[in-house]
Amino acid sequence: MKQFYVYTTMVLMTMAVITSCEPIEELEDWEDRQEARTLDGTWTGSIKTYYYDRWGLTGNNYRTTMYFERETPYSGWGYEVDYDTRSRYSDYYYCEFRWEVFNGVIRLRYADSWNDVFISDYSLSDYYFDGYMDDGTNADIMFRLSYDSRFDWGYWRNRNYTRGSNDGSSCMASGQFAGAEVQN
Numbered sequence: 524m525k526q527f528y529v530y531t532t533m534v535l536m537t538m539a540v541i542t543s544c545e546p547i548e549e550l551e552d553w554e555d556r557q558e559a560r561t562l563d564g565t566w567t568g569s570i571k572t573y574y575y576d577r578w579g580l581t582g583n584n585y586r587t588t589m590y591f592e593r594e595t596p597y598s599g600w601g602y603e604v605d606y607d608t609r610s611r612y613s614d615y616y617y618c619e620f621r622w623e624v625f626n627g628v629i630r631l632r633y634a635d636s637w638n639d640v641f642i643s644d645y646s647l648s649d650y651y652f653d654g655y656m657d658d659g660t661n662a663d664i665m666f667r668l669s670y671d672s673r674f675d676w677g678y679w680r681n682r683n684y685t686r687g688s689n690d691g692s693s694c695m696a697s698g699q700f701a702g703a704e705v706q707n
Contacts, residue, residue, distance in 0.1 A: 556596045556597065558624050558627070558629070558647055559593055559596060559597050559598070559599070559624045560593065560596075561647050561648070561649065562591045562593075562622075562624070562629070562647065562652070563591055563592060563593050563599075564590070564591065564670060564671075564672070565588060565589070565590045565670070565671045565672065565674045565676075566588070566589050566590075566591070566652050566668035566669065566670060566671060567586060567587070567588040567589075567668060567669055567671040567674055568586065568587060568666060568667050568668035568669055569583070569585060569586055569587070570587050570656070570664060570666045571583075571585075572662050572663075572664040572665070573587070573605075573656065573658065573664050573666070574605065576658055576660045576662060576664070577605075577637065577658070578605070578616070578699075578700060580699065580700075584607055584608045584609055585605065585606070585607055585608070586605070586606055586608055587603060587604070587605050587668070588603070588604050588606075588671065588674050589601060589602070589603045589668070590602050590603075590676065591622060597623055597624050597625065598621070598622060598623035598624070599621075599622055600619065600620070600621055600622070601619070601620050601621075601622055601631075602617065602618065602619045602620065602679070603617070603618055603619075603620060603633075604616065604617045604679060605700065606700075607698070607699065610698065612678060612697075613697055613698045614697060614698030614699045614700060615696070615697055615698065615700055616694075616695075616696045616697075616700035616701075617679055617694065617695045617696075618633050618634055618635055618637075618693065618694040618695075619633070619634045619693040619694065620632060620633045620634065627643070628641055628642065628643045629641070629642040629643075629645070630642075633694075634693040634694050635693075635694045637658075638658050638659035638660075639659070640656050640657065640658045640659075641656070641657045642654055642655070642656050642657075643655055643657070649670060650669065650670050651667065651668070651669055651670070652666075652667075652668045652669075652670070653665075653666060653667040653668065654666065
């Protein structure tokens with residue numbers, strides 16, 4: 524009889540361990556959905572190491588503005604413009620990307636040949652998006668972006684960029700960004 528209780532206890536403990544994983548997976552799924560929902564919109568800030576890694580540019584006058592739009596609960600498309608604040612419309616790099624959230628990591632896949640970027644260990648609220656980017660280089664790229672409802676995307680939309688086009692218009696560079704070699 525004692526052996527029966529031991530086996531029954533082992534079976535019950537095994538079942539408890541197996542079924543306890545489901546709530547964790549459901550929680551991660553819910554968190555990914557919430558993060559993707561919060562990510563929707565435009566975010567602006569400076570990512571200094573990124574400008575150096577990708578363009579070889581240094582200084583305090585560069586900014587990045589990113590737009591995220593959800594297509595599914597976990598993924599979507601977007602575009603990014605990196606620019607010189609002193610000459611926003613003549614020194615810039617514009618590129619579209621696809622994005623997805625999986626297990627708390629945001630992956631960006633750019634339309635050009637740039638490395639995929641993985642964003643992890645981040646904090647996301649209605650006002651701020653900060654954390655670390657891994658762009659395939661040896662540097663940890665720390666960033667802090669602010670929600671930006673006032674950024675005017677009109678200039679780039681009027682340049683006839685079309686999402687997913689095959690004619691190369693999904694990425695455009697001008698000025699010092701066009702002259703800089705990608706450090707890839």
